Amino acid sequence: xxxxxxxxxxxxxxxxxxxxxxxxxxxxGTGVNSKGYEYVVPVRPAACARTGPSRxxxxxxxxxxxxxx
Numbered sequence: 001x002x003x004x005x006x007x008x009x010x011x012x013x014x015x016x017x018x019x020x021x022x023x024x025x026x027x028x029g030t031g032v033n034s035k036g037y038e039y040v041v042p043v044r045p046a047a048c049a050r051t052g053p054s055r056x057x058x059x060x061x062x063x064x065x066x067x068x069x
Contacts (some may be wrong), residue, residue, distance in 0.1 A: 001035075003045065004025060004026075004042035004045045004048050006026075006039060006040050006042065008031070008033045008039040008040075009033050009034060009035070011033060011037055011039035011040050012037050013037040013038045013039065017040055018040060023044070023046070023047040023048060023069060024044065024048050025042050025043065025044050025045060025048045026040045026041070026042055026043065027040070027041060027043045028041075029041035031064075036048055042054055046069065
């Protein structure tokens with residue numbers, strides 16, 4: 001199973017990664033980062049296929065969503 005790690009401080013709550021995640025792993029959460037944006041959270045990490053949107057990287061079994069799209 002891949003581990004999904006969100007870099008919350010880079011998230012602008014644009015929803016791009018949520019919309020294009022092929023496995024519907026991500027959702028906009030209720031937490032707010034230091035810039036005032038609600039950031040993305042993994043709600044179904046077990047479904048992660050490590051395909052990721054643009055500007056995400058996959059290292060081993062960890063999918064890192066940089067969320068600065």
